[in-house]
Amino acid sequence: MxxxxxxxxxxxxxxxxxxxxxxxxxxxxxxxxxxxxxxxxxxxxxxxxxxxxxxxxxxxxxxxxxxxxxxxxxxxxxxxxxxxxxxxxxxxxxxxxxxxxxxxxxxxxxxxxxxxxxxxxxxxxxxxxxxxxxxxxxxxxxxxxxxxxxxxxxxxxxxxxxxxxxxxxxxxxxxxxxxxxxxxxxxxxxxxxxxxxxxxxxxxxxxxxxxxxxxxxxxxxxxxxxxxxxxxxxxETLKLRVQPFDKQVEYVLGDHVNRQDEARDVIRSAEARFKKIPHVEPLPVRVRESGSVTIDNANYLRYMGEIQIVKRTLPADEKVNVVGQVIEKDIDLIQHIKAGQKFSLESVEKND
Missing domain, CATH: 3.20.20.70 (Aldolase class I)
Incomplete structure (x- = not known):
């Protein structure tokens, strides 16, 4: 309680x-x-x-x-x-x-x-x-x-x-x-x-x-x-506020559940595969810092549309678009998104 x-x-x-x-x-x-x-x-x-x-x-x-x-x-x-x-x-x-x-x-x-x-x-x-x-x-x-x-x-x-x-x-x-x-x-x-x-x-x-x-x-x-x-x-949902980098952030906003097979480096949305996402064009590459919100682009073939939150800094990848960043105040919440945990991504622009 x-x-x-x-x-x-x-x-x-x-x-x-x-x-x-x-x-x-x-x-x-x-x-x-x-x-x-x-x-x-x-x-x-x-x-x-x-x-x-x-x-x-x-x-x-x-x-x-x-x-x-x-x-x-x-x-x-x-x-x-x-x-x-x-x-x-x-x-x-x-x-x-x-x-x-x-x-x-x-x-x-x-x-x-x-x-x-x-x-x-x-x-x-x-x-x-x-x-x-x-x-x-x-x-x-x-x-x-x-x-x-x-x-x-x-x-x-x-x-x-x-x-x-x-x-x-x-x-x-x-x-x-x-x-x-x-x-x-x-x-x-x-x-x-x-x-x-x-x-x-x-x-x-x-x-x-x-x-x-x-x-x-x-x-x-x-x-x-x-x-x-x-x-x-x-x-029973953790809400994270995201600073958008690109309009593709619209693909990732909303409710998600972390996959049951918890990854070491990233939080993987189990819901992404059920979302209807159009062809995801590659964006200019950037380093995936802790808190980066990403979506796999067309270069990742069948993984296109996978949505992730990065838990620790990863290198830039031409197959992965960084479309936003969890705001600094909410970064601490990421470590509590364990297997099966519900989370929701919200653009900070909604509250401006």
Whole structure:
């Protein structure tokens, strides 16, 4: 599943409410927020969380709240009144630090609890078992890392997740947004360092290889990136925007499926052979760079009309016309077009 973040450092504006509703309509199913509260804003946070919970309930969204120490008490809530949180729309609590395993175990018998995936140990597992924690109500959520160079290493992440999966945990991670990045650094909020600055959907699909839930760490997605997510969630299709080089690009635009016999160097459209394509005249040759969109011309005889996306730079070929280029922002998505994956090519001129 996919989720997104809403931060309570300011009141819920009409724009924020519209964003929440739009994310819900486009297939996102959860909200993450935090109750790390400045002392002078405690009362405001209670009001804002109550408002956020009401919107989450209206949109049928899960609402996970990150807490630590006395954060709940400062906002006027209590571990002893969990029903009050559930009534306003909170569906889960993420325990950050200074909350003992005995308290976590007790809370797990009442609602969904997320542990800090990166720091949980064997000792924690044993203490939770000894305290009769309801492990069906426990998940493991990773942190996001605002400061560049501090995000997690991929191999460590995978190893930790395998350990968590062995205990049956549902695992969550964050990917950066590409609009309204969170200050004061504005460098994105990824779990993995290598995802910083990458296309949010490409990063999300990367995490899904060994992660159950992926949330956008930052407060916003651009309209185009949200459209990418919506298309993937609803149609299981990856949309790629193409800069045209020649009018022959019209032959390649539209919906495709990567062949089941996945090639090393290129994505081969299984649909191309079923398209009615006229005689394809050769074009001036050019190097096929990563992201090039090509169609085989008449010099390729019976292969004429084959449509490909290049995965790694290949030499120019007089039998292959390069008719467009996947735009730079969407390049990261190409690696996720595996065997049988649906994809759609769209000219950027349509959106100008």
């Amino acid at each position: 996919f989720g997104f973040s809403i931060f309570l450092n300011e009141g819920l504006t009409s724009e924020t409410i519209h964003y929440i509703k739009t994310m819900s309509q486009n297939g996102f199913s959860g909200i993450f927020t935090s109750l790390h509260i400045p002392e002078d804003d405690a009362a405001q946070y209670r009001k804002r969380l109550t408002e956020l919970g009401a919107i989450a309930k209206t949109c049928e969204l899960e609402l996970m709240v990150d807490i630590s120490g006395e954060a709940l008490a400062r906002a006027g809530f209590s571990f002893d009144r969990i029903d009050e949180l559930k009534e306003i729309g909170v569906t889960g609590l993420r325990m950050d630090y200074h909350i003992c395993n005995q308290q976590i175990a007790k809370l797990s018998q009442q609602m969904l609890i997320a542990l800090n995936a990166s720091t949980i140990t064997e000792k924690d597992i044993q203490e939770l078992r000894d305290a009769n924690a309801d492990f069906s109500q426990l998940e493991a959520w990773h942190n996001y890392y605002p400061r560049p160079e501090t995000g997690l290493d991929r191999q460590w992440y995978r190893k930790k997740n395998q350990w968590l999966q062995d205990y049956g945990f549902t695992i969550q991670g964050f990917v950066p947004g590409d609009e309204q990045l969170r200050g004061p650094l504005y460098q994105g909020l990824p779990t993995l360092e290598e995802h910083r600055g990458r296309h949010p959907l490409a990063a999300a699909l990367d995490l899904l290889a060994d992660t159950d839930k992926v949330y956008i760490g930052d407060s916003g997605l651009s309209d185009e990136t949200l459209r990418h997510f919506s298309f993937y969630i609803k149609e």
